[in-house]
């Protein structure tokens with residue numbers, strides 16, 4: 460099913476059929492946590508239409524920031540060609556994915572959505588580039604799940620890891636994020652390597668390996684880093700929370716506004732300053748106990764218990780304690796806005812309290 464709202468053209472081009480097409484940024488997985496924050500920021504930037512694509516109908520709040528919203532599968536070729544008949548896509552934010560916990564129940568589906576879906580989007584971008592003779596900029600959110608350490612002792616010994624270390628993920632989600640990174644590199648640098656009529660660099664591929672992300676406005680689902688945001692949202696609603704990882708579990712996190720700022724930062728950077736295609740970024744790396752201590756301080760009466768799920772624990776134990784984001788800082792000026800305390804006091808608490816009051 461396709462729902463298209465009336466577009467507000469920012470720039471137009473002529474299709475081979477003679478029809479005018481509007482230049483647009485395409486956001487897939489638009490209804491997810493990250494799409495929510497990103498679309499509002501892109502809409503505020505202006506300059507081109509925003510076309511959203513999600514498997515489900517979007518909430519009216521997100522739809523109102525988009526020029527058009529398409530409901531359907533990123534692997535549905537018919538849907539994609541209808542979309543391209545109306546819009547010239549100049550940049551893609553490919554957010555659609557099945558996360559690490561959900562993916563372990565249906566790994567082949569996770570592969571289909573995360574790898575085949577990404578391949579479809581890259582192909583679409585390359586075809587758009589070829590049709591219009593200009594590179595399409597492509598954003599791919601990768602994850603700390605791309606890393607994998609075999610044991611907790613190895614995780615502790617590795618400490619803060621750089622982009623090229625410990626890349627042996629233990630989840631299908633992690634494998635598919637790593638595959639997406641490689642596909643992006645291939646489409647940018649080597650796509651149709653032996654074809655006589657190949658286009659040089661059809662895609663300008665940019666990717667960030669995100670840590671766990673905490674939003675004050677949405678509660679995540681299907682991920683393994685979800686214990687952080689779940690604990691805070693439960694306490695704010697006066698609900699007890701059974702944390703599914705040990706108190707000493709540690710991975711990096713950041714707030715959703717920082718994640719959105721980073722996406723815009725890397726996407727607006729001059730290509731010449733980008734020494735890599737995939738960057739680590741990190742803001743703070745608390746233990747689950749650090750989260751619990753702040754939650755118990757801020758919400759007296761909150762109840763946090765430790766109900767460890769050994770299998771989800773193993774996923775967290777395979778992810779790094781922290782990641783080295785020196786390259787992002789040096790190349791495109793990434794800088795975290797928060798440590799854990801200021802994330803609580805300056806962002807999470809005021810908004811979450813207001814939300815559940």
Ligand code: AKB
Pocket residue numbers: 558559560601602603604632669670671672681682683684685
């Ligand atoms: C997950 O837990 O699967 C995600 C991630 C860390 O990418 N939040």
